[in-house]
Structures are given as structure tokens and as C-alpha cells.
Amino acid sequence: MLVYVPPALVHHIGAAYGFRPAHTALRTEFVAYDQFRYLLASSLNQIMDDSAHTLAQSVVHTMMLRVITEQEETSSLLEAAEGSLLLPTRRRLHDYIRAHLEDGLSVSELAAHVDMSPAHFSRLFKKTVGMSPYQYVLHERVRQAQHLLAHTEASIADIALCVGFTSQSHLTRRFRIITHTTPAAYRRAVQAASASPE
Numbered sequence: 001m002l003v004y005v006p007p008a009l010v011h012h013i014g015a016a017y018g019f020r021p022a023h024t025a026l027r028t029e030f031v032a033y034d035q036f037r038y039l040l041a042s043s044l045n046q047i048m049d050d051s052a053h054t055l056a057q058s059v060v061h062t063m064m065l066r067v068i069t070e071q072e073e074t075s076s077l078l079e080a081a082e083g084s085l086l087l088p089t090r091r092r093l094h095d096y097i098r099a100h101l102e103d104g105l106s107v108s109e110l111a112a113h114v115d116m117s118p119a120h121f122s123r124l125f126k127k128t129v130g131m132s133p134y135q136y137v138l139h140e141r142v143r144q145a146q147h148l149l150a151h152t153e154a155s156i157a158d159i160a161l162c163v164g165f166t167s168q169s170h171l172t173r174r175f176r177i178i179t180h181t182t183p184a185a186y187r188r189a190v191q192a193a194s195a196s197p198e
Contacts, residue, residue, distance in 0.1 A: 084128040089114050093125075097140050101164045105137050137164075142178045145171060149187040156183045 085093070096113050097105060110133050111121035125133050141163040148159045160171035168183075175183050 083124065085114075085124050090128065094140075097137055098144070101137075101141055101144055102162060103164065105164070107133050138174055139178060141165060142171075142175050145175060145183060146179070146186060149183055150190045156187075159183070 092114060093110060096110070103109075107122055108118045110125075111118040114121065116124070122133060125136070129136055131139070144163045145159050145165075148154055148162065149156070152159075154162070156171065157168040160166075160168045163171070165171040165174065172182055175181070175186070179186065181189075
């Protein structure tokens with residue numbers, strides 16, 4: 001039996017029960033057969049025949065909550081068993097970090113985003129990525145600063161604030177450690193490369 005539920009409705013149901021939007025992006029590997037869902041779907045089919053719209057909505061809500069909850073529990077169990085962050089979790093973290101570079105991005109905040117304790121999250125993150133969450137955020141900030149230096153005319157001071165550093169000197173210090181050059185020298189090198197004939 002195939003049951004289609006629009007993604008917007010899944011997000012709405014998840015939000016009503018306190019799930020973050022990322023948690024309601026269902027992955028097909030989790031939507032598998034089980035007796036409980038089969039009975040719900042069968043009941044839904046019967047209810048639709050009887051045109052009991054309110055009851056049908058209740059069944060859909062119950063079924064979607066079952067799937068969302070099972071998905072989150074399965075992800076957590078897999079990560080705990082494998083001792084590393086799964087690819088979907090890493091993608092969620094990467095997207096979240098890129099979207100919030102100008103914010104504080106503490107370990108506690110990142111851990112909460114993927115529903116883990118800070119200590120457990122830090123351990124899995126370092127084992128999976130090869131650096132601490134703090135170091136990873138710094139690398140992402142410098143990477144975004146490189147992009148802005150190469151593709152915009154914004155001042156280095158403005159770029160520093162845009163990517164989450166407290167000042168131009170703070171950006172310069174971290175930039176030098178990671179890239180072995182300064183933001184100003186990096187921009188000059190990129191401009192020179194762009195101006196040189198093929």
C-alpha cells in the first residue's frame with residue numbers, strides 16, 4: 001500500500017509537536033513496512049471511503065509522528081553504534097554553520113541542533129571530521145572570507161564581521177594560521193592572477 005503525504009503537511013505536523021524542520025525531512029530508507037503503519041494506512045483507506053475527514057486527519061498525524069520519531073531514533077542509534085556522525089548529520093551541521101557564521105556558534109548550540117549532548121557531540125565530531133567543532137567553524141569562516149576577498153570589493157574589516165570574527169586583526173590572525181598568508185596578501189594574489197593574460 002502506497003500512502004503519499006505532502007512534505008508541507010509533514011513539516012506542519014512535526015512543527016506542531018516541537019520537531020525542528022530538519023527533523024521532518026523524511027528519508028526514504030526510514031519509511032519502511034511495519035505492522036503499526038500498515039494498520040494505520042488500512043484504517044485511513046477505510047476512513048476515506050467513509051468521508052470522515054477529521055478522523056482521517058488524526059490518523060495521518062499519528063502515522064507521520066511515528067515515522068518522524070522513528071527516523072530520529074534510528075539516526076541516533078546508528079551514530080552511537082558506529083561512533084561517528086552520519087553523512088546526513090554532517091550535511092545538516094555544515095549547512096547550519098554556513099548559514100550562521102556571523103553568530104557565536106558554540107559547541108552547545110551545534111550539539112543541540114543535532115540533538116546530542118555537547119560532550120558526546122564533540123567526541124563524535126572530532127573522530128569523524130578530524131578537528132574539533134571550534135576548529136571547523138574557524139576553517140569555515142576563513143574559507144568564506146577567502147570567497148568574499150576574491151569576489152567582492154568589501155573591506156577586510158567588513159568581511160571579518162560578516163564571517164563572525166570580532167575584528168580585522170582577529171580575522172588576520174586566524175587567516176594567517178590557516179592559509180599562511182594575510183587577507184590583504186591573499187586578495188592581491190587573486191587580483192593579480194585575474195589580471196594576468198592567459
